[in-house]
Amino acid sequence: MHELSLAHGIVEQSLATAERLRAARVVAVQLRVGRLAGVEAGALLFSYDIASQGTALEGSRLDIIEVPLVVWCAHCLKEVELPGIQRLRCPTCDTLCGEIRHGRELEIASLEIEESDG
Ligand SMILES: [Zn+2]
Numbered sequence: 001m002h003e004l005s006l007a008h009g010i011v012e013q014s015l016a017t018a019e020r021l022r023a024a025r026v027v028a029v030q031l032r033v034g035r036l037a038g039v040e041a042g043a044l045l046f047s048y049d050i051a052s053q054g055t056a057l058e059g060s061r062l063d064i065i066e067v068p069l070v071v072w073c074a075h076c077l078k079e080v081e082l083p084g085i086q087r088l089r090c091p092t093c094d095t096l097c098g099e100i101r102h103g104r105e106l107e108i109a110s111l112e113i114e115e116s117d118g
Contacts (some may be wrong), residue, residue: 003040007047009055010108017111018056024116028061034105035069036085061112069103 010031018026029048033039041064048062069082073090079101080090088097 003043003045004051006039007051010090011051013030013108014057014111015055017108018113021055021113022116023042023056023109023111023113025114026057026060026111027114028063028112029057030063030065030109030112032067032105032107032109033063033105034067036100036103037106039106041066048093052082065109067102067105071097072099072101073097074099 010029012105014026014029033041033044043064044064052058052060069085070079071090072078073080073093073095074097075093075095076090080092080097084090085103089095090097092118094105108114
C-alpha cells in the first residue's frame with residue numbers, strides 16, 4: 001500500500017512546516033491530489049491517521065482537494081479539462097493533446113494551524 005509511505009511523507013513535511021510557523025497545533029492539512037497521481041483517497045485518509053499517530057498532527061484532518069486533468073490544446077491555444085487519460089483529445093477540435101498541464105499534483109496546498117501564544 002503505497003498510500004502509507006505517501007502519508008508518512010505528508011506528515012513529515014507538515015510537521016516541518018508547522019515547526020517553522022511555530023504552530024501550537026495543526027488542525028488540518030490541505031493536500032492537492034491530481035487525477036493522475038494514482039492515489040486512492042480512502043486509503044490515503046486511513047494511512048494518514050496511522051502516520052500521524054503520536055505526532056503533533058494526531059487528530060488533525062486531511063483535506064483532499066482533487067485536481068482535474070487539464071491538457072494544453074495546441075489548436076485551440078487553451079487549456080482544456082478532460083474526464084480521463086483514456087482519451088487525450090481536445091473535446092472541441094479533437095486534436096491530440098499530449099501536454100499535461102494539471103493532474104499529476106501531489107502536494108500540500110496549505111496548513112490550518114493554531115498559533116501558540118507568545
Ligand atoms: Zn482544441
